[in-house]
Each structure stands twice: as structure tokens, then as C-alpha cells.
Amino acid sequence: MGCCYSFFCNEDGSPQRGEPSERTHLLVDPVSNNSNIPIYNSEDFLSNSNALPKKTDEQSALNRILQETATNVIDVAALDSHNLQQHEYVERMRQYSLKLQQACASNKLPPRTKMCLLQDIPAPEKVLSSESVNPDDLRLINSAVTRAAAAISDIKVEHKEDMVVMFRVPD
């Protein structure tokens, strides 16, 4: 806030300059103060705090840059495929099978995830590949169901007696 107001005061050359008013900034010349703050890099702090000879620092920084660049570069020609020796391969395979046996003995297999949507049908492919229902049968089923539904919707309670019955307490 103070910063903004001070900027505008300078611009319009207010006649009240020097006198306390609503435009007088509370902090003394904050803009010029800000500009004096020195900028440090994190590397400067590191080098200052360590207080090591500067040359070693530079060398290590350069080495680091070189290292970083080397890891970031995709150099296909320099890729060395580390081919395993046959005995090493066999040895590792043997170790894996041993460790796997141990791991499996101590840990249970997680419960199996649902593999099939139609789990309650033992052989879904047979059901799905069977012939479709005869259209006449389907029509019969549909009409029967429609009539049954109509009949169910017609069911009504026949009112015969009073719902609330007074119990006559003998005097």
C-alpha cells in the first residue's frame, strides 16, 4: 500500500508534500529500500558457509554441472548393455526361485479379483452361445407378465370392519 501511494505522490507533485496527510506514506521511501536488498544465490550461501578455498568450489561446481549434464543427455551410442554371464544368470535365477518359495510360504496370496461378470454361472459361454428364446414364447411371457402386473396393481384392500376397535372395559 505504502509503495503504491508513494509512487502516485511523486507523480502528481502534490502541494501537500512534506505535510502529514492521508497520502503521506508511513514507511520511509520503501521503494529505494527494497532495491538495496542484495540478491544471494543458494550456491553463494553454501560456498560462504563452508569457507573452503574458492578454486575447489569452482571445480566441484563445474564437476557437478558436468555430471548433471551427462545424466540428462540421452546418448544412445554410449549405452552399454550389461550382458549377464551365463553362470551369473543361472545363479540369480536359482536365488529368485528360492526367495520366491520363501516369500510365498510366509505371505498369503491376495484374494482373487473378480475375473468374470457372470460369476454365478459356471460356464457363461455355453449360456451365451445357446439359441435365443422363441419370439412366440417371448410374446407369451411378455403378455403374461403385463397381465400379472395389471392384476397386481388392481389388488385393493376391502374395508369391512372398523380399523379402530374400542375395547369395552367391563365396569
Place this chain on the structure above:
Amino acid sequence: MVEEIRKVIQELLLKVSGLYCVLITDRDGVPVLKVLTDKAPELATRPAFLSTFGLAIDQGSKLGLGKAKTLICTYSQYQIVQMNKLPLVISFIASDTCNTGHILGLEKYIEPLLANLTVAVADTQ
């Protein structure tokens, strides 16, 4: 127990038509679990071929697109799908006409089985 895992993967293998084998290896291509059919090409199941995935994903992660998860290579007769589950690598070898989406869909079924395999590999390394 190991046989159970193998059986589950065998069942999955049969569900995808054109899938020839599922190999679960370490990053150097040393097999931890192999489920093969007789159509699997022998050369592609060797560590010299499978280990190239490890190198490829290392380099691929430098492209600024994040960690490489899956690599799909299609050849004239085969397709290879490899999944990054480090320290494990899952490799699927299938015919070129096999539905790649079906292979990728197997991931969620295989993933729960990997816990013990990961332990075996992580202990050894």
C-alpha cells in the same frame, strides 16, 4: 503357492487370443516367473533382449514426460508390451494381430500377484 500364481497367469494368458507368453523378470531380464506357450519366440525371451527395456526407460525418463510406464513395440510378426514395475518388469509377447488393449488390460489382474515376486527380487539385489 508359486504354482498358484503361475496358474492364475496361465488363465489370463488363455483369455487373450494371440498372446504367447508372459514373463516377469528383474530389470536385467532374469526371469522370476515365466508362463509360455509353445508359440513363444525363443529369442525374445532371452535376457539380452528383455534387459533393453531397463535401458530404454532410463533414457526415456529424460525426455521430460515423466517416468516411462509401458513400452509397446510392434514388429512384423510379433508385438512386445513391457511394463515398468521396478524392480520387476512384466513382458508380454503376442502376435502382431493381438489386441494390444487386451494385453494392457491384464495389468490390473497381474499387479496384485506381484507382491511376493517383488519381495523375492528386492531381497536378492
